[in-house]
Amino acid sequence: xxxxxxxxxxxxxxxxxxxxxxxxxxxxxxxxxxxxxxxxxxxxxxxxxxxxxxxxxxxxxxxxxxxxxxxxxxxxxxxxxxxxxxxxxxxxxxxxxxxxxxxxxxxxxxxxxxxxxxxxxxxxxxxxxxx
Numbered sequence: 113x114x115x116x117x118x119x120x121x122x123x124x125x126x127x128x129x130x131x132x133x134x135x136x137x138x139x140x141x142x143x144x145x146x147x148x149x150x151x152x153x154x155x156x157x158x159x160x161x162x163x164x165x166x167x168x169x170x171x172x173x174x175x176x177x178x179x180x181x182x183x184x185x186x187x188x189x190x191x192x193x194x195x196x197x198x199x200x201x202x203x204x205x206x207x208x209x210x211x212x213x214x215x216x217x218x219x220x221x222x223x224x225x226x227x228x229x230x231x232x233x234x235x236x237x238x239x240x241x242x243x
Contacts (some may be wrong), residue, residue, distance in 0.1 A: 113156040113159065113172045113173075114173045114174070115145070115156075115176060116174070116175050116176070117150070117175075117176055118175050118177040118181065120184075126130075126177075126181075126185045126186075127203070127206075128200050128218040129175070130220050130224045132205075132220075133207070133219040133220060133221045134202045134205075134219065134220045134242055135203040135204075135212060135220075136200060136202050137203075138200055140199040140200065140201045142199050144199070144201065159203075160172055163203075164200075166206075168205070170199055170202075173204065176201045176202070177199075178196060178198060178200070179194025179195050179197065180196040180197075186227065186228070186231075187231065191230075191234065192230045192234050202220060
């Protein structure tokens with residue numbers, strides 16, 4: 113499993129993640145994003161094995177970024193803004209709902225939609241229609 117940090121100058125990648133409704137870990141432990149950590153090695157081994165069981169072949173590339181980039185790309189502010197070091201891990205071409213539920217992961221477009229509703233409500237001084 114190969115981890116790639118989304119470059120700050122590539123907001124187009126975020127749009128692609130949403131368009132493809134990519135499997136996303138929101139608030140992932142930053143130790144998993146640290147290339148030198150034992151947690152990353154353990155996670156990679158476990159999750160790659162799981163993906164292989166579901167038929168994923170070839171090299172597995174995953175993307176990660178932090179809350180500050182989400183805020184910059186999508187304009188999240190105030191109570192809707194993510195912490196600067198809030199980790200996201202996006203796994204392309206892996207659309208297995210049972211795995212998503214088992215790991216409390218989300219589809220990237222769902223994250224964007226929810227935050228968009230919250231941000232519009234915040235901008236207009238209203239409460240979002242969900243909590």
